[in-house]
Amino acid sequence: MNNIIPNDNCPFFNEKMETMTRAEIEALQLERLQATVRHCMNSPFYKKRFQEAGITPEDIKSLDDIRRIPFTTKQDLRDTYPFGMASVPLRECTRLHSSSGTTGTPTVILHTRKDLEEWAAQVARNLWMVGLRPDDVFQNSSGYGMFTGGLGFQYGAERLGMLTVPAAAGNSLRQIKFITDFGTTALHAVPSYVTRLYEVMRSIDVDPRRDTKLKVLAIGAEPHSEEQRRRIEEMMGVKAYNSFGMSEMCGPGVGFECQEQNGLHFWEDYYIVEIVNPETLEPVPDGEIGELVLTTLCREAMPLLRYRTRDLTRVLGRSCPCGRNHVRIDRMRGRSDDMMVLRGVNIFPIQIEKILMNFSELASNYLITLTTDKENDNMLVEVELEELFTDDFHRLQDLTKRIQRALKDEILLTPVVKLLPKGTLPVSDGKAVRVVDKRTVYQ
Amino acid sequence: MTTIKQLSIFIENKSGTLIKVLNLLSDAKIQIIASTIADTQDYGIYRVLCSAPREAFTILKENGINVQLTDVLAIAIEDEPGKAATAINALSDAGVNILYMYSFLWQGKGVLVMRTDKSDEAMQVIARKSIILLDEDNFKN
Known part of the structure; x- marks a missing residue:
């Protein structure tokens, strides 16, 4: 593993990989895809998948042949929980990350030592791309632990050679003290938290332009619009770059905006990027919105072939004034399943439903509405009352509060809960509409 | 010595919701003796003394209204x-x-x-x- 750090004035962290021509990228991808597919035969899961599909690693002769490989889904990860998809023995693995499993069986992603090094190298490449150098001070406000945004950015920032401040999530006053005392120049945060930090800064008379050295923000893990980004930049006096990651691929690092801020470069030496129609699963032309499908090209412990991310986006281009020809992907436009991402938390309507159904006072019809208030995403849960069990306002309001608390325990956010008379919510003929997303990011 | 049955009706705090209740009572020739609405931002409770509370209760309930008979x-x-x-x-x-x-x-x-x-x-x-x-x-x- 090469741990070299380039000269500060070099715009690339890994010049060779970042500046490849399209032909070079595709040649490398084919070579790595073939190696990955062969390696996957060590995984009982993929071995069986290939047998069932009637294909062998030798059938992959061109990049187009990837379409012969069946898709991998989140359900596959659940079905093989915890270690059924590993392509190496566990003794070669040095870490695992796991989802919370609030919607059912959790998912586990295994890493070898080399996987972790490659992951750190991707994050370092991203941070270098937006101008960060070993002189910078990098503060990470992600939760550490199982959430990959913590350790992922930590190792990447260390790999680049910055002084790192692993502040972790929460405690805004302490975050601000670190920023001012340690001269933090770069901060990783979810967009809604940046707004929160700004409000707290103002309340204690800290002006981010005057009193901090902040110049770069890495923002990700929740959908946000271009307008939100511009507001964040204006507020904090920084450049804010969109980051894309998912624990299934490794975590943060998969895609990141360059200084052009015109789409996220997805690193094609690490991943094959496909955009498919979520209904037909056929590829869509560049520029058209479809579901993002990713294949890992460098992972040892748990390579994933044609993983359906459920994120909707599109290809913006395959060249860039920054000198990188790695595909540029638009910010995420929504989901092809019903998952909601709110303030960095992944939530499925079924989680809400499960809680509501525990209250015998409630009918089965409910509606979740997501809105953007200033910079914050908010959730409104409207639910119908089954029986009017009291005409006492206090008891009705107590019920509202109990529902709110139970929801918070499940989804870690406090929604606004509104009781409605029975028959108030619209009933559709087919599948009930459970989620209305009015957030500006999806407008 | 006895109490009286009052209708307590849960209505959304939105225009058009009260009239549905009133029309149902009117169609059933039920007379309202006295009534009052208490409301929060989200919903209201419409309390009604009427000439035939049990009959009114059944009619409202059959029409999907959240209603309770309160003593x-x-x-x-x-x-x-x-x-x-x-x-x-x-x-x-x-x-x-x-x-x-x-x-x-x-x-x-x-x-x-x-x-x-x-x-x-x-x-x-x-x-x-x-x-x-x-x-x-x-x-x-």
Whole structure:
């Protein structure tokens, strides 16, 4: 593993990989895809998948042949929980990350030592791309632990050679003290938290332009619009770059905006990027919105072939004034399943439903509405009352509060809960509409 | 000694929701004797004394309205200054709390409709102080 750090004035962290021509990228991808597919035969899961599909690693002769490989889904990860998809023995693995499993069986992603090094190298490449150098001070406000945004950015920032401040999530006053005392120049945060930090800064008379050295923000893990980004930049006096990651691929690092801020470069030496129609699963032309499908090209412990991310986006281009020809992907436009991402938390309507159904006072019809208030995403849960069990306002309001608390325990956010008379919510003929997303990011 | 059945109707705090209830009562020829709406930002409770509370309850329920029959006390007092104070004072002295109350004029008397936290104690006080307690028959068509 090469741990070299380039000269500060070099715009690339890994010049060779970042500046490849399209032909070079595709040649490398084919070579790595073939190696990955062969390696996957060590995984009982993929071995069986290939047998069932009637294909062998030798059938992959061109990049187009990837379409012969069946898709991998989140359900596959659940079905093989915890270690059924590993392509190496566990003794070669040095870490695992796991989802919370609030919607059912959790998912586990295994890493070898080399996987972790490659992951750190991707994050370092991203941070270098937006101008960060070993002189910078990098503060990470992600939760550490199982959430990959913590350790992922930590190792990447260390790999680049910055002084790192692993502040972790929460405690805004302490975050601000670190920023001012340690001269933090770069901060990783979810967009809604940046707004929160700004409000707290103002309340204690800290002006981010005057009193901090902040110049770069890495923002990700929740959908946000271009307008939100511009507001964040204006507020904090920084450049804010969109980051894309998912624990299934490794975590943060998969895609990141360059200084052009015109789409996220997805690193094609690490991943094959496909955009498919979520209904037909056929590829869509560049520029058209479809579901993002990713294949890992460098992972040892748990390579994933044609993983359906459920994120909707599109290809913006395959060249860039920054000198990188790695595909540029638009910010995420929504989901092809019903998952909601709110303030960095992944939530499925079924989680809400499960809680509501525990209250015998409630009918089965409910509606979740997501809105953007200033910079914050908010959730409104409207639910119908089954029986009017009291005409006492206090008891009705107590019920509202109990529902709110139970929801918070499940989804870690406090929604606004509104009781409605029975028959108030619209009933559709087919599948009930459970989620209305009015957030500006999806407008 | 008895309580009266009052309709408590849960309605959304939105235009057009009250009229649905009123039309259903009107179609069934049920007369509203007195009513009051208490509301929060999100919803309201419409409380109704009417000529046929049980019938009204069934009709509203069949039409998908969230409705409850609530026991309330209705007392009649002289339509003169100080009479309400005297009556409420008696309840207060007995440690009875009023959860909500509304009033109207009926056959030259003032009527106080109330839900209390201690219905039995309230009725004992009413009997002891010879306050006139109304029953449903008073309001039948």
